[in-house]
Amino acid sequence: xxxxxxxxxxxxxxxxxxxxxxxxxxxxxxxxxxxxxxxxxxxxxxxxxxxxxxxxxxxxxxxxxxxxxxxxxxxxxxxxxxxxxxxxxxxxxxxxxxxxxxxxxxxxxxxxxxxxxxxxxxxxxxxxxxxxxxxxxxxxxxxxxxxxxxxxxxxxxxxxxxxxxxxxxxxxxxxxxxxxxxxxxxxxxxxxxxxxxxxxxxxxxxxxxxxxxxxxxxxxxxxxxxxxxxxxxxxxxxxxxxxxxxxxxxxxxxxxxxxxxxxxxxxxxxxxxxxxxxxxxxxxxxxxxxxx
Numbered sequence: 001x002x003x004x005x006x007x008x009x010x011x012x013x014x015x016x017x018x019x020x021x022x023x024x025x026x027x028x029x030x031x032x033x034x035x036x037x038x039x040x041x042x043x044x045x046x047x048x049x050x051x052x053x054x055x056x057x058x059x060x061x062x063x064x065x066x067x068x069x070x071x072x073x074x075x076x077x078x079x080x081x082x083x084x085x086x087x088x089x090x091x092x093x094x095x096x097x098x099x100x101x102x103x104x105x106x107x108x109x110x111x112x113x114x115x116x117x118x119x120x121x122x123x124x125x126x127x128x129x130x131x132x133x134x135x136x137x138x139x140x141x142x143x144x145x146x147x148x149x150x151x152x153x154x155x156x157x158x159x160x161x162x163x164x165x166x167x168x169x170x171x172x173x174x175x176x177x178x179x180x181x182x183x184x185x186x187x188x189x190x191x192x193x194x195x196x197x198x199x200x201x202x203x204x205x206x207x208x209x210x211x212x213x214x215x216x217x218x219x220x221x222x223x224x225x226x227x228x229x230x231x232x233x234x235x236x237x238x239x240x241x242x243x244x245x246x247x248x249x250x251x252x253x254x255x256x257x258x259x260x261x262x263x264x265x266x267x268x269x270x271x272x273x274x275x276x277x278x279x280x281x282x283x284x285x286x287x288x289x290x291x292x
Contacts, residue, residue, distance in 0.1 A: 028179075036083070037084065058076075101212045101214060103221070209268050234253075234254070
């Protein structure tokens, strides 16, 4: 690999840029959805930040472990559809400890899907229109948030929307990252102008959450979270990688992501899985001409 990279001067920069864009798109496009989902199922600000931190660390470590071990560009992400599903639940329906217990059960189901091939076959038989309908049902309200926020924070929402539209026109690959930067700058300006720096903690802390296993929460969270994560992320993730000529090792991927999801749940995270959309950024030709 070093010889091949030195033979093509732009190869290393392609690899670095592809990794950077994959990270930025994967993180900035959906971290707000994760926080919204965790807050909606009872997390306080500190617990939601802890969950996001746990998911961030676990996606990075799992990506490195699977990619190095199997020598293919496997990308792991948190379950954005799962977070959107959490955000769509009725607020106050569950306590966060109950939600964490449900996250653990969902993680156990992911591990089982790796151990029992029959589960993979059953998931693969779920009709595509049904999974698309499930995903649309939880994503549509979130897609409308930028427009409904115009009534609450009109100036900030308008600026962010304009930055996104201009970014799509001028820098389509970096539109989400530039929009995220604009949102951060606006948030920083708001904090500075209101003098609330003393209330802001720059570094999140990992917070242990003791799980509670409530049958109602398991039925209302575990099963939908498992189905949405598998049908909208893991199964499409395998298909995306296959389109680039890579065969994802199903059992190791499910064991790693299922175990990681269980560990992350104890610190407030909901689930990690194979990336689908962002996987293409690291597996396509823009990441390097040589698949090896």
